[in-house]
Amino acid sequence: MTTASTARVGLWLIGARGSVATTTIAGRAALAAGLTPPTGMVTALPPFADSALPDLDHLVVGGHDVVDIPVPKRAEQLVAAGVLPHGLPAAIAAELAAADAEIRHPGADPAADIADFTRRHDLERTVVVNVASTETDPAISTGYAAAAIAAGCSYVNFTPATGMRGPGLAERALAAGLPHAGRDGKTGQTLLRAALAPMFAQRALDVRSWSGTNLLGGGDGAALADPAAAAAKNAGKERVLADTLGDLPEGTVHIDNVPALGDWKTAWDHVAFDGFLGARMVLQTIWQGCDSALAAPLVLDLARLVARAHATGMSGPVPGLGFFFKDPDTGPAALGEQYEELLTLAQTLRARP
Template sequence: MSAPAVRTGVWFIGARGSVATTATAGCAAVAAGLHPAAGMVTETPPFADSGLPALTSLVFGGHDTTGCPLPKRAEALAAGGVLPHGLPSAVHAELAAADTGIRPGGPLPGDSRGDEELIAAFAADLTDFTHRNELARTVVINVASTEPLPDPGEQRLPASSLYAAAALRAGCPYVNFTPSTGLRTPALQDTVADCGLPHAGRDGKTGQTLLRSVLAPMFVQRALPVRAWSGTNLLGGGDGAALADPGAAAAKNAGKERVLADTLGTAPEGEVHIDDVPALGDWKTAWDHIAFDGFLGARMVLQTTWQGCDSALAAPLVLDLARLVARAHERGLSGPLPQLGFYFKDPDGGPAALFEQYQELLAFAGTLRGDR
């Protein structure tokens, strides 16, 4: 008899949200050969022999505070043009199977449990999922809506940190694809240092900041001083509603501004504004206005417009990260993974420019292969 196939768990925080639903449906579609793996860097030749878990071996579950089943959520995304027409029906079985692995998140209003009780409950859900599905490991990925930064002196951990602490307690590698606090709180500093697990974050780089990380080095390398860099985001859906909160928007913008400051050496004038436009649904428009000086002080301007679907941009990156971090755990790596800065606005160290980040990622593929 052949040995049973090794399977890897992917546990989403925000498992019924747009990004997680798109990733779950997309994984099933690509694995079945229904669609190409557009946007998945781990499906390109440099990663072919890095030992990454196969898409067919991924098992999905997660935490969420909403009760809409994944198949219904996928149908709504298809109606909005996020998923291809007919895809929810084609991968209904996979979506339904993943939905059975979703557990109630929290804390919800009226929940009287303290932080320790919540962490223990979330960790128990993870352990049960891993054991029940006979998984080699489970990677926890936060793709929930952005939460505001905690108030100074706040005694309770934010929800993102409760989930992150539960992941470490359950022995699960962790990825924070959001700007929320996650592991980056002093309360978890010792836990993170002692956990012996790989982790990566923070805040996925999908659109406007992706473009900034390409353009900013151009100005530096061509010795063109940037005088101001302003931006506007128009978006709807769950992200638009969440980022209408000034605290959540501030957390989101911090990562966008960091890319410019790290690359240019100083933060230029200008701000990023985020406007909630519910009619846009899961689609967004990002506009940048860049004022810079040319030879002899000639004043010039570059404007860019990015229109896209955040869920479709984020989902392949999330699947990449699940595979890369799972393999890193299999290889015995631990601690922060700055080599994955290619995927984040606010990474765990490393270069800020996308080209250099990509070179780091390719080198990491070699590490996962066992080249060194």
């Protein structure tokens, strides 16, 4: 039987001073200190208990960002927005400051920053996770993926950016013995779609149209106001329906920037479908939530799983991680089937030294 790993592992965040990254940093510190339960963390469930995943108190955090607002200040802003609980930044002030001290402005050689971080902290390995706002220039995300490979690190793309799908990068990662996972974290509306679409398919109900609207603010809302950025995001939402239902039903997805919402979002779906004898029916759903609080535990899950996969010698796309993504590298589209594959991965990691 394996237990949790005591190896020191690096978590290098691209977009390290953003809302998702700051919530991840604060959440890791709060969990390690026993200040909060692991709500929303899949790897805290019993099937993963003996998979030798790195302990959260052995994760060392650093990253890249072009933003100058320090992580402690960003945490205070998230308290004011209702994302983080009152009093938490003060309780974990040292951890927030330590993470902020390891954040670098991206320069000419980001791989050198990552390698230096790994070396200075005597880490067994580092996982690079992209949680930056959606970018329309693919060279930015592919550059970070290439930097992860050059630094000998595994890579997770939690955004809809190109990342490891840039020309030749997946092949380079495989040749270097590096695992990776992506892309675009599945946190809200698409998570619900992935759960509901199989219901229609399995009950032989004919979906005539499926439309949706997203209202969100914050950095993502501003970034997704760009039609090109929104198109990349919507492609993942549509892929879930097409892969599960067999083809893409009529309908569109809109993403609207509402700055007043800040780090909160509302997603609405309208599904028109036919029942027996052509009876016309409609399902409507409303999802309201905080994207940072939904995403942060998944970032920690992925860092732990990919770090462990790297330790066991896995390379290339890690099977079983499609559960976390809108546009996964491998595996089925239906949420239930994805979860079964994830449990298989947990068994595989449990069985390996």
